[in-house]
Amino acid sequence: MATHAEGEHFAGSNKLFISVWIWLLLITGLEVFLGYIHLDLRLMLTILIGLSVIKAALIVAYFMHLRFERLSLVLTLVPMLVVCICLLLVFFPDSFRNRNLHYRFETDKPPATVSGDEGE
């Protein structure tokens, strides 16, 4: 064990973890509060994703103690994940285009015809 002094060292105190937990609760509380007040959907989405990325970073850095691991591990795991997720965003232009191809329903039509092909 003595030879592994550096590798086996458990970084982070309970006090640190409790303060991270409180931060996570506060951010969650803020998110729920934003759900309570009525915001524009796009603004809401942007804020929520931003806050969630902060929460994810806190969890990964402290609870999963990636912050206390070697930088080479961080560089192996994080950038490729971020790049792959960003690549997935390539689908969105198509989803907006697709939306514009939709048949526009007449507003005075009864709603029953809309779900006619859904069976129920």
Place this chain on the structure above:
Amino acid sequence: MSTEAASADQLTATEWSGGALPYRVGHRKLGMWLFIVSDALTFSALLIGYSYVRATSEQWPTPFPFYPSIVFSSVMTLCLLSSSLTMVMGVSASARRDYKAIRKWIGLTILFGAAFVVLHLIEWKHLIDEGLRPFSLPAEWVTRWPQASPLFGASFFAITGLHMFHVFTGLIYLAIIAARAKKLKHEDVEISGLYWHFVDLVWMFVFPMIYLLSVDFTPVVH
């Protein structure tokens, strides 16, 4: 344990210096990290797919009133966040080789995780009783959101279902770790912690994207 005898400096030297453990983590921990990255991509793909369907739909149901639905799912979030804290305590007890404390903290983690699953199943049952199915909406929703996509159920059940499956698997995993704590190395306990925190992390995206973006603001007509 012949590797233990080898010089630690040699083992954990950087990749450029020819170290055998260039990341300074064991192969199991590295394996769990790689699994987590691939699983993160699975969930990203699902959430992006859900966003795609939602963005391409004329209308999307927003069926969750602040009370009780959002308050209920906030309690679920609290359970999962607290279970992460107790798991951290379990891992730090494992670093001290304090087996009694490991069992206590991992037991608490399992309790919080089980509470999450139970609450989630109650919510599922409520929605299914309302008439929500993977490919059709309850009749009441169709009158409220006439042009809404019927894929709400598919995205909701797929994403929260896969997440719930992960929580459930995590509970079994943690129970095995707690039962075998004495035979396992500290790193094995740490690895189970990684998995558990990842499940918590996924919920940090599922909760806002599925619930908080579908809050029902229209006053309920009785």
